[in-house]
Amino acid sequence: MKFLRTLAVAAFAAPLVALASGPELHLDKAPVSFENKSLQNGAKLFVNYCLSCHGASYLRYNRLRDIGLTEDQIRDNLMFTAEKVGEPMKVAIQRDEAKQWFGVAPPDLTVIARARASEFGSGADWLYTYLRSFYRDDKRPTGWNNTVFENVGMPHVLWELQGQQVAHFAEQDDGHGNKTKHFEGFEVVKPGSLNKEQYDQNVADLVSFIVWMGEPAQQTRKQIGLVVIGVLLLLAALTYLLKKAYWKDVH
Incomplete structure (x- = not known):
């Protein structure tokens, strides 16, 4: 577990150094809920949108019984990369291929909330803000960027739900003659299938599940x-x- 935590943090080491030297990062409070309904929705989102690239190899599918699911429900609705409910939630993508495509192998997410907590005080708040802060950026290879994680290699996998937004920045003088980029806000240019409140709630459910995975x-x-x-x-x-x-x- 210690190695996994180190790997999760090291995968994004360079952007974290940049963030540490930049302005203080504002994180929104994550409305984490451990109610079964919230965790079940989070599990569905995780399997459908995250598990194709990010594994949760330290959690077995049958542990999802703890959030009110039966083995039949797990097998019929959530198992796309395994055959037995006792198998870990491993990712199908190969690490070397992922590194070639994204520049870095996507980290395992079993303890990502705890890893982020060591850097930012609250891993849940970081994840909640991060998943709501993607914006279109044609300068990036994936076409996406993130105000929380600048120059992130991950594309916005939830864009069909949230829609597409652009970020507005303004230059400010830091008092030493240097120009700094200040984030002013987002503008939605293409709506998604969910409105803002619905999307935020789904992200909260997803974050709740990721936090739960770290310590079921x-x-x-x-x-x-x-x-x-x-x-x-x-x-x-x-x-x-x-x-x-x-x-x-x-x-």
Whole structure:
């Protein structure tokens, strides 16, 4: 897992250095939800739009039962690159071919949210903002760029849902005689199949699923933690009452 996390971060090392030296990055708050309905929609989006290039090889298909899906539902609707539900969610594309096409092999996304969190404080916020910040750029090989990840090699795979937008920038003086590019906003030039609210909700579901993939047992862990804390508090109260009863005749 440590190697995978390092690989995910290293795949985009150069743009991250550029971001670190540029203006502070604004990230929108991701409305992450671990409700089964949200996670199931996120799983559907992940399989249909992400799994063709990005794997999640540290998660097995049968783990999707934790979000309320049966093995038949998993097999019939989500398994396009495997035959058995016990197999990991591996990608079909070859790494050397992907590197030739995109300039870098797409990273595995099992723990990408946790990897981004180490760089930006919130991996969910980074992913949520990133997936909503693609814009048309004819200077890029794919025809797409991103305000969060400048000169990104990944095309906008969700463009049919979001539509096409262009980014408007203005030059500003940084106070030292240097001109810097300041982002002013997006303009939609071709609507997608979803309106803005619908697209944002679908991205939120996708991000929720990606966050869940990084630690599927996190909700169970938190629930167990609350139970343990409750038991410890109860034991502390009983211990205090026992102490009072034991020492009441001593004084």
